[in-house]
Amino acid sequence: MKIILNGKEEQVEERTTVAGLVKLKGFAPGTVIVEYNNELVKQENWDATVLKSDDRLEILRFVGGG
Amino acid sequence: MNDVLKIGGQELNNRLFLGTGKFSSNKYIPEVVRISGVQVVTVALRRVDPEYEEENIAAFVPQDCVLMPNTSGARNAQEAVRIARLARAAGCGNWVKIEVITDNRYLLPDNDETVKATEILAGEGFVVLPYMSPDLAAAKKLVAAGAAAVMPLGAPIGSNRGLKTKELVRILIDEIPLPVIVDAGIGRPSEAAEAMEMGAAAVLVNTAIATAGDPVAMAGAFSLAVKAGRMAYLAEPGETVEYARASSPLTGFLRD
Numbered sequence: 001m002k003i004i005l006n007g008k009e010e011q012v013e014e015r016t017t018v019a020g021l022v023k024l025k026g027f028a029p030g031t032v033i034v035e036y037n038n039e040l041v042k043q044e045n046w047d048a049t050v051l052k053s054d055d056r057l058e059i060l061r062f063v064g065g066g
Numbered sequence: 067m068n069d070v071l072k073i074g075g076q077e078l079n080n081r082l083f084l085g086t087g088k089f090s091s092n093k094y095i096p097e098v099v100r101i102s103g104v105q106v107v108t109v110a111l112r113r114v115d116p117e118y119e120e121e122n123i124a125a126f127v128p129q130d131c132v133l134m135p136n137t138s139g140a141r142n143a144q145e146a147v148r149i150a151r152l153a154r155a156a157g158c159g160n161w162v163k164i165e166v167i168t169d170n171r172y173l174l175p176d177n178d179e180t181v182k183a184t185e186i187l188a189g190e191g192f193v194v195l196p197y198m199s200p201d202l203a204a205a206k207k208l209v210a211a212g213a214a215a216v217m218p219l220g221a222p223i224g225s226n227r228g229l230k231t232k233e234l235v236r237i238l239i240d241e242i243p244l245p246v247i248v249d250a251g252i253g254r255p256s257e258a259a260e261a262m263e264m265g266a267a268a269v270l271v272n273t274a275i276a277t278a279g280d281p282v283a284m285a286g287a288f289s290l291a292v293k294a295g296r297m298a299y300l301a302e303p304g305e306t307v308e309y310a311r312a313s314s315p316l317t318g319f320l321r322d
Contacts (some may be wrong), residue, residue: 006113025114031122032114033156038148040155058113060152062123064092065110065136066085066223066250066272 001053012051019046025059033060069300071267073245074161074193074214076132080105081262082292083134083247085272086123088224089281095126097282098275102289107131108163108270110138111149134195136163143182150187162187163217163249164196173223177204181211188212197249200234205242215244217270220261221251224273228257232264239265255284255291262295263303 003010005021012021018034018041034041035058041049051057071078083106086095099107107127114120127133135153140146143166150162164187166179180196181204188194193214198204200218208216218235221227228251229235239246245267252258258269271288278284 025116027114033111033152035152040152042155060111061114061120062109062135062153062156062158063112063120064086064089064095064123064276065138066087066108066270 001051003051003054004056006058016051017047018049018051018057021051021057022046022059027059031061033062034058035060069296071245073195076105076193078105078132078268079103080289080292081268081296082258082289083108083249083268083270084275084285085270086127086276087272088276090276092121092123092126094276094281095123096128098285099128099131101282102285104285104289105131106134106161106268106270108134108136108272109158110136111153112139132161133158134161134163136165136197137183138165138167140164140166140183141168142166142176143179143186146179146183147186150183150192151190154192160191161193161195164194175199175219177201177207180204181207184208184213185211188214195247200231200238202234202237202241205238209242209244213244215247215267216242217247217249219250220248220257221253223250225251226253226274226277227251228253229260232260235261235266236264255287258288259291259295259298262292263298265299266295268292 080103082104084104085108109123135158137146137149146164146166164180164183166176167173168176175197184194184196195215196213197217205216221230247268248261248266249270252271253274261269275281275285
């Protein structure tokens with residue numbers, strides 16, 4: 001199914017969770033934050049958040065900035 | 067000397083704020099914080115780049131610092147509000163530096179959108195420190211919108227050009243009943259001291275420290291300069307005059 005990840009269309013398996021997506025992308029939990037359909041998903045809820053077709057996700061990170 | 071800067075319920079003893087961009091290695095950051103004693107540290111929020119394994123910047127910032135995420139990348143108030151909410155939800159605390167920029171060459175802030183974002187976020191309980199062009203009317207609107215401080219630029223971000231906006235910043239210091247923090251453009255410790263001598267509440271420095279040959283030593287130099295400038299401000303500098311006024315007595319000369 002299709003999702004929008006960081007502004008780009010991606011295909012993922014049905015029933016992929018946020019936790020699964022983060023792992024699939026190779027990011028260590030605790031180093032990134034995830035916005036799911038315009039709401040932040042706390043890490044403890046990543047396993048329980050199952051993606052649906054056309055969901056919009058952002059995987060973000062704090063970086064150096066002034 | 068008990069000289070405390072109160073912002074958003076925090077009592078700060080250190081008037082140098084640190085930006086964390088552009089360090090050649092993030093390993094400098096804890097050292098810079100230690101030598102300068104900074105208590106407020108800015109970070110940014112970005113999409114991850116799968117091609118490039120970046121470090122989690124928060125891991126390099128000592129726990130007792132106030133983390134102040136900025137809204138860099140925001141082009142309007144709504145985008146700034148979204149970034150601020152995300153950062154707070156992610157556990158960053160409730161401080162935010164509003165940065166709304168539509169000009170890519172000079173990176174000058176959009177004061178109108180900044181006022182809008184400030185009003186929304188202050189209403190949601192954020193401690194809002196807006197980065198702004200030093201304009202008195204805009205600064206008054208930021209006060210009315212609930213800002214905790216105003217942060218006028220000294221010169222364009224990252225330019226190291228110093229306090230080019232000095233006369234306008236001086237007017238803000240004179241007229242605005244909030245801490246005025248000079249943010250952006252400060253390139254040398256002497257310029258930080260200059261801002262503090264004229265009554266700025268603090269200065270925020272990033273590029274000048276991060277891109278110095280020795281960032282840790284430069285952070286130490288900035289820390290001393292900010293303290294010296296603040297001490298001089300509190301000591302009330304003497305007046306300036308056009309012609310010489312002898313410092314030694316004008317009587318009792320050894321001559322015929």
